[in-house]
Amino acid sequence: MNLFSSSTLSALEKGLYGASLQQRAISQNIANVDTPNYKAKKVNFQKVFDEALSNTRLQAKQTHEKHIAFNRSQGSSPVETIRQTAYNHNGNNVDVDLEMTELAKNQIYYNALIERVNGNFNSLQTVIRGGR
Template sequence: MNLFSNSISTLERAIGQSVTKQKVISNNIANVDTPNYKAQEVRFQNTLNGEIDRLHAFKTNEKHIEFSGTTRGYQIKTSNQTAYQQNGNSVDIDKEMTEMAKNQIQYNALIDRLSSKFNSLKTVIKGGN
């Protein structure tokens, strides 16, 4: 039995992904001066594709964008291509701080949305009072 709606479980997964991204970004920032440390990033494209697959959506007009996706989950990728410092470190602190700020805004929005869902449930349980 599913006690909560699919939107609540989707929000829960999105919050978990945001937490994962925050951990990876924090790890990169913590290692900004570590010699030969290679920055990591979280890629959620597979999760996005999986959620699109679950929509069972279809185009109603040929000008609409295709709904497609194949797999679920996320990947943590290590960047081996560049070194921003002479010690071989690939952490770009400006990029990491920007990503952290964007992630924090997304996390706050998700928490706010989840909170409003639970407030709605609370209102229903109380009988609208």
Template sequence: MDIFGNTIRTLENSLDYASAKNQTIANNISNVDTPNYKAKDVIFKDALNDAANALVVKKTNEKHMSLNQSNSSYQTITQNNTMFNHNGNNVDIDKEMAELAKNQIYYNSLVERINGKFGSLQKVIRGGN
């Protein structure tokens, strides 16, 4: 029996995603003038995981590889298809700053939600006081 259900786990995964996205954006911003640096982004890969989980794989030989299931719900990708600067760098500082602000709001809302969950548990433990 899981007393938290999936809510805490989902919030935890979302916080991991937001932290990884923040780190990636900060890395992009810090490399805005680095020649040939390609911007990175963090994306959810739940759709891919859901599709992979729906597959039924039967191994007919012990040498067959099994499907690798990652514990993380996000993936970091490199954006190679664009070039903004003459030095081969494709970091758009305005876009990165907007993404940073958006991600900060998302992260703060997750923290507020998880604090609310733990606050509710604390209230129950104290007997409603």
């Protein structure tokens, strides 16, 4: 039995991965706020979530290399570029107020996930110590 491979810990890990992708995208957007023709990036959490779920589903044994794989990864990046809008005269579409709001939301989400991970490890530590 592997103590660190629980489904809860795995889901938290995937959530942290998505939050870190979001953090990178927001940071790039803020850093390029004055870059001409820069288009804002956004993480599609639904795509990250779907990939996380597909990795935890039943795995089929492939008996021949020409058989179609049971669980195929989409292989596409969850980071998307927003091209439809242009807020500035230089073709840039980064809205700093929106990005700062998204940054704060993402930080709260990330901190909540970290607290849950710490809670899981604290519970494990309590069990190891014999309930003390």
